[in-house]
Amino acid sequence: MAGASLQQKEWVDDFLFVGNQLALDFLNTKPILEGEARELLPSAAALEQWLIASGIVTSQKDRALVRAWRDSRQGEAFVKKLIAFRERLRGAILRLEGGLLPEDAFLAEVNVLLKEYPRRASVHQQGSKVVLDVFFEPRKPEDVWAPIVAATAELLSEVEPSRIRKCESESCIVHFYDTSKKGSRRWCSMNICGNKLKVAGYQRRRRLA
Numbered sequence: 001m002a003g004a005s006l007q008q009k010e011w012v013d014d015f016l017f018v019g020n021q022l023a024l025d026f027l028n029t030k031p032i033l034e035g036e037a038r039e040l041l042p043s044a045a046a047l048e049q050w051l052i053a054s055g056i057v058t059s060q061k062d063r064a065l066v067r068a069w070r071d072s073r074q075g076e077a078f079v080k081k082l083i084a085f086r087e088r089l090r091g092a093i094l095r096l097e098g099g100l101l102p103e104d105a106f107l108a109e110v111n112v113l114l115k116e117y118p119r120r121a122s123v124h125q126q127g128s129k130v131v132l133d134v135f136f137e138p139r140k141p142e143d144v145w146a147p148i149v150a151a152t153a154e155l156l157s158e159v160e161p162s163r164i165r166k167c168e169s170e171s172c173i174v175h176f177y178d179t180s181k182k183g184s185r186r187w188c189s190m191n192i193c194g195n196k197l198k199v200a201g202y203q204r205r206r207r208l209a
């Protein structure tokens with residue numbers, strides 16, 4: 001059942017994955033839940049969890065490397081930089097949703113990071129074809145820039161801006177890439193906001209009737 005699997009994937013280890021795109025899932029690491037802004041990346045340990053939940057870090061070797069950043073000064077300093085970038089990304093996404101291009105300064109920042117932290121890839125044979133493997137080498141916290149800025153660049157350049165939207169619930173700040181056939185997705189998730197709004201709409205219609 002497609003519905004059931006989508007539901008299961010919405011939350012992974014207390015992180016929200018409804019963006020349909022990595023940069024948006026990253027942006028959604030500070031949602032408003034039950035009326036309060038919740039920072040889901042307050043520390044290097046939380047970042048470690050998110051990297052695993054998002055599928056960026058998979059192997060045992062990489063998990064061990066990332067675990068070493070916990071409680072390290074370098075790890076904590078990096079998380080601060082990363083969440084500051086996330087808020088600038090939010091500004092860029094809000095502009096896109098408003099029909100504007102991101103500011104030049106933001107694109108310049110992305111370009112510096114793309115150059116300094118390129119995404120690593122290799123090709124190998126699989127059966128009768130050659131496949132591309134993108135991988136992440138977490139030797140130091142700053143290496144996390146590679147998947148984040150690659151996803152940001154992809155979001156800005158390859159995704160149709162009208163398909164990037166904020167959840168229609170006023171009290172919700174979750175953004176998503178609408179990959180539905182009709183392009184009619186309205187909510188971050190049926191479970192989080194959809195049902196609530198449907199019930200509110202129903203009650204309003206009943207009051208008016």
Ligand SMILES: [Zn+2]
Nearest residue numbers: 167172188193
């Ligand atoms: Zn929502």
